[in-house]
Amino acid sequence: MRTHSRRRSRRLLVVTAAGTLLAPLLSGCWAGAGGTGSGGNSINVLMVNNPQMVELQKLTADHFTKKTGIKVNFTVLPENDVRDKISQDFANQAGQYDVATLSNYEIPIYAKNGWLHELGSYTREDRAFDQNDILPPMRQSLTGEDGKLYGQPFYGESSFLMYRKDVFAKKGLTMPEKPTWQQVADLAAKADGAQKGMKGICLRGLPGWGEVMAPLTTVVNTFGGTWFDKDWKARLDSPEFERATRFYVDLVREHGESGAAQSGYAECLNNLTQGKTAMWYDATAAAGSLEAAGSPVKGRIGYVPAPVDRTASSGWLYTWAWGLQKASHNPDKAWKFISWASGKEYEQLVGEKIGWSNVPAGKRSSTYENPRYRKEAGAFQSVMRAAIADARPRDPGVQPRPAPGIQFVGIPEFTDLGTRVSQEISAAIAGRQSVESALEKSQELAEKISEEYEGR
Template structure:
């Protein structure tokens, strides 16, 4: 990480996107209640794994500990704004929150998070050594300590509807190229039946649209910045990747693509309304649950498509962090350690289904017989994708900061989101890719001045 990674509180607040407009948004997901014990507040992203923990907390964690957990669930973009405001402002509204691999190194450097290594290593039952190294490393500060505990880890891969492929006599390779994907999308797109050739995120947000798109940029040979911080947002490689992505979505993508993020694509693909979907490996658990998906048992999983690189999957973890402002650190750690434990995985498997276990964080998960059976369609590709993700060198040239699908600097949340808004507009047909990236280049040049 560059020496200038730390930022002032005012600087981080400045880079949150539309924070004022989101400060009162969202919905309270309810609370687990039990007895007259302590109450902690938890802010989390509205993904299926978080919805599962909300269902299980009252009858298990609260019943065991007497600690009530009051949950607030928000969509990803709103969650990022809300948690950044609270942590950077030292607001103290939340005792625990889901944060990602992007935030933790930055926030730990600024002294905003409790380190969790001490508690994790002191608890033999927690078995910190079982946590997958790539996930721990992504949540580790400069002092070598872990500042958030992984709830689940993921890379990205391509999911495809095997029935639709078979009907057209098509065969998906284990390591497809983007050119092959585009060809498949053209052959499988069927507007008459309401089936898109592919679903790809078009919703603005550095962690929405630009999560998959930056991996396409990487494998096309592009980068946000070169090693010396020279911006390359409108370079030929970045432009070619973005134009390819926009064209693919426009021609063969889902309806309403400019408003479609992870959740929307999960619903679209899970309802059988898209032939392919490139996104997070963590989606597989929901897709293989027959209670939540119409395509359970009908999905194939292969490595992230490539163009010039051998692999292109991202690396991410949603993790539980404890803001320094909490006055209930002991209770907060009890919740975090329970939520990221082996016992919690067993609880999910036995109560909700083994495919829904929040995986990608523990080595032992992949030795559970029931999980191995339920996840046999995607477990190996998931692990392989995580192992091959390279945050230090995800493309064809050296990088100035860590990150596969993001640049590990504070300014990237603002930069990535602003450029994503322009690219989303290009998907909608209201601007061109060239104009979107020309504007993005100017913004990247302003960011680069801080590091030159």
């Protein structure tokens, strides 16, 4: 915990990947439902209700528990609810839950506050887990300021550009192997109207730090901008930040989807699937849906790295990972669960029982060397792996950063700041204000953060 008690409520904010702002953590004592933690030969796991997590829950009793004798009591909640509950239990070290799903945004913050059990001591002893097989950017993003490891990824993602190969061929358009943003803008203009009702590109415009600000911040990074410089000076009014934002807003307004200011990940996924857009820049996780058996565009999508301007790469980095609460009553048994859930054995189990396209990928080198996975995910797996491998969470732009993060700034205050700035950007996309006006207001918001961090 930080020593400055007057800043405590701001420090304890947590974030959601969908960009929803949660309330500050409760300052009073909270013991959770029943007020007791795990014990004996059981552990309590609190996790998000994503499909791959639900599959894990179904497989645990017949495989992990049968093998180890350790019973796992799952609490599975929607994302906003689970983050709220995790923040309360971990902040107060109530110990009701041994393990929880956390992202690479929260884990370094939680580690700094002393809420997590370090995991390096376990990985050194558990050779079968093979920590060196975890992709380096994932390992780095789950490491605290003290250099210790505090999380293990369940699955990971980056971002890349998806496009309709058949539409491009019909129009005589060629997608570069490593496109620049200017090339993408030029292609969007040419692909606009290629089919009836088709737009050149889909880009998120929906308010939320994890909606519009996620892709936009990667554009800012590669255009040479940054939210804060190394001395914590706010830089949203810099020429580079303005150029990137103006480029993004102009592109989506001129050649993007209708209703862009209300379009997020789900809307763009639907647009590409339904033939309403020729290109889409977003999460690598989308490929699984696009290449699913019932997808109308299966086999028609091409995948290339995130577009760039001044940097060699610009894809983001995100992971749902396991964090072990420091107050856990059963840390050794909790590690056995984490080791199994993030291990090679579990990936093999999912591949054989459910299907190789359902494997929680994006975290291990060995996954991408598996012939069965490579065959089923052949359309995108190599580009996906390269995107994650090339991600630079501590050095994503052209200048030193004061905090880790590619599509976010790794400080608790970013939940509020990112969301409020996103509202201004979305208003510019909707045409309700100019980019200049949006960034002027955003700079004022960021300067309030600068005042708290400058001089540290």
